[in-house]
Amino acid sequence: MEPSGPPEFNKVMKEYEVKATAKIQIGLALLALLIFIVLTWGVVQDTNWIAAIDNAGFHLIREPLSPNRTWFFKNVTRAGNEKWSLTLMFILALIFIFQRKAKATIFLILNVSVFGLGLSTVLKMVIDRPRPHIVHLIQAHGLSFPSGHTMNAVLLYGSLIILSNYYLSNDGLRFALNAVLGVIIIALPLSRIYLGVHYPTDVIAGYALGFTMLMLSKFAIFRFQDHEVKIK
Structure with a gap:
């Protein structure tokens, strides 16, 4: 609901709400980064509590x-x-370029290619955790920590949620799209555990680091900018 009152007052209150929300998101991002660091330490040290989380x-x-x-x-x-x-990133980036949405293009490419694929690959090589020694229900190669699929889910589909909130003015369409994207963000990482190709702590770490990168890139590119509604 829009605030009632003089236009200048409403503008000031809206700016305050946007900045307060952004600060909360940055705080949550730092908390998520701390969770990732603790999990990484536990995996590297092969601690009992990591094994307990994975078994549960x-x-x-x-x-x-x-x-x-x-x-x-x-x-x-x-x-x-x-x-x-x-493929999805490339198609959407072309659409954003055609619509002259430079920030959206940079935001999507940074999150998907640099963080979602690049950073997760580097971290896997550095941490060097093998995949679970249980029956894999699909073929999976490479290393395990953090879960690249989970980071992709958070960074790709999370980016689309943020961009839809910036650029879609149709409330019904935005709600339906965000609901579908939210289900994917939840179900996709769970699939990696069920299929036996990732430990639960791989997935938790992927969630934590993915969310951290998503919020930091949002702040770096959009900062305290209010929603820019352009698409009906």
């Missing part, structure tokens, strides 16, 4: 295995693979 997570999400759940998660997990992420 596998028990909660992976059991029971069933044909229907396996079919569902096999299809969901495709939304986070590298080829699909880059």
Whole structure:
């Protein structure tokens, strides 16, 4: 609901709300970064509490295995693979360039290609954690920590949620799109645990670092800018 009162007062209050929200998001991003650092230390040190989290997570999400759940998660997990992420990023970037939305283009490319794919690959090589020694329900290669699919989910689909809030004026369309994207952000990382190709702590770390990068890039590119509604 729009605030009532003189236009100048409303403008000041709106600017205050936008800045307060941004500061909260930055605080949550720093908290998420701390969580990632703690998890990384625990994985590198091979601590018992990391093993306890992983065992509990596998028990909660992976059991029971069933044909229907396996079919569902096999299809969901495709939304986070590298080829699909880059293809979707490329198509959307071309649309943003055509519409002369430089900030949206930079924001999307930075999050998907640099953070979602590049940073996760480098960290995997540095941390060097093998994938879980359990039955994999799909083929997966490479290392495990942090989960690249989870980072892709947060950074790609999270970027689209943020951009829809900036550029879509149709409330119904924006709500429906964000609901679908939110489901993907939740279901895709869970699929990696269910399919046995990632430890739960890989996924938690992917969530934490992905959210950190998403909020920091949002602040760096859009800063305290209010929603710029252009698309009906």
